[in-house]
Amino acid sequence: AQSVTQPDIHITVSEGASLELRCNYSYGATPYLFWYVQSPGQGLQLLLKYFSGDTLVQGIKGFEAEFKRSQSSFNLRKPSVHWSDAAEYFCAVGAFGGGSNYKLTFGKGTLLTVNP
Amino acid sequence: DSGVTQTPKHLITATGQRVTLRCSPRSGDLSVYWYQQSLDQGLQFLIQYYNGEERAKGNILERFSAQQFPDLHSELNLSSLELGDSALYFCASSAMSTGELFFGEGSRLTVL
Numbered sequence: 001a002q003s004v005t006q007p008d009i010h011i012t013v014s015e016g017a018s019l020e021l022r023c024n025y026s027y028g029a030t031p032y033l034f035w036y037v038q039s040p041g042q043g044l045q046l047l048l049k050y051f052s053g054d055t056l057v058q059g060i061k062g063f064e065a066e067f068k069r070s071q072s073s074f075n076l077r078k079p080s081v082h083w084s085d086a087a088e089y090f091c092a093v094g095a096f097g098g099g100s101n102y103k104l105t106f107g108k109g110t111l112l113t114v115n116p
Numbered sequence: 117d118s119g120v121t122q123t124p125k126h127l128i129t130a131t132g133q134r135v136t137l138r139c140s141p142r143s144g145d146l147s148v149y150w151y152q153q154s155l156d157q158g159l160q161f162l163i164q165y166y167n168g169e170e171r172a173k174g175n176i177l178e179r180f181s182a183q184q185f186p187d188l189h190s191e192l193n194l195s196s197l198e199l200g201d202s203a204l205y206f207c208a209s210s211a212m213s214t215g216e217l218f219f220g221e222g223s224r225l226t227v228l
Binding site: 045 | 118120158159164174206212215216217221222
């Protein structure tokens with residue numbers, strides 16, 4: 001069974017500073033990897049995804065993530081954080097089973113606070 | 117707007133009661149998923165339906181049940197409610213080929 005670990009429960013950065021959110025996954029095969037963002041009172045919005053190919057993927061809102069198979073990691077980065085980026089961020093790993101069976105497993109999330 | 121619609125947005129009820137949460141997936145998506153989000157458990161996968169048939173089960177309690185109808189909308193039924201069932205319940209849908217899920221805005225259930 002797949003699993004996801006987000007080691008940082010809460011991160012605080014200053015506006016304009018760079019950001020890196022960590023994600024480690026456990027899965028036997030090549031995973032489908034995702035980052036979602038959840039603003040207060042909102043649903044989850046997809047930031048970016050990795051299926052195969054180039055290990056550096058670009059997403060919306062200036063975010064990028066790098067898949068490192070050797071480290072089982074898929075860290076999310078942004079060069080300059082904006083106050084509007086304050087939200088909770090979830091890493092997820094997806095796996096197909098047989099017969100249209102698909103499961104997306106989420107980490108516990110990292111809450112991002114942005115100081116002015 | 118993800119295209120996934122959930123109703124109601126908020127629901128307050130008492131212990132022992134039964135509620136039904138409704139989800140309309142994105143147009144064309146055959147797969148529907150239900151997740152529960154709580155402070156202590158995080159986002160927990162409950163159940164997946166594909167074109168009307170149950171495909172995968174997660175940490176869904178026996179007091180909870182779901183179904184997907186021929187028009188592809190889905191309902192999550194929660195019965196004999198307990199205080200600990202208070203949570204945000206999300207529905208998501210997907211086009212299976214892409215693996216990404218599109219989430220609704222959730223139904224917030226408060227059990228008093």
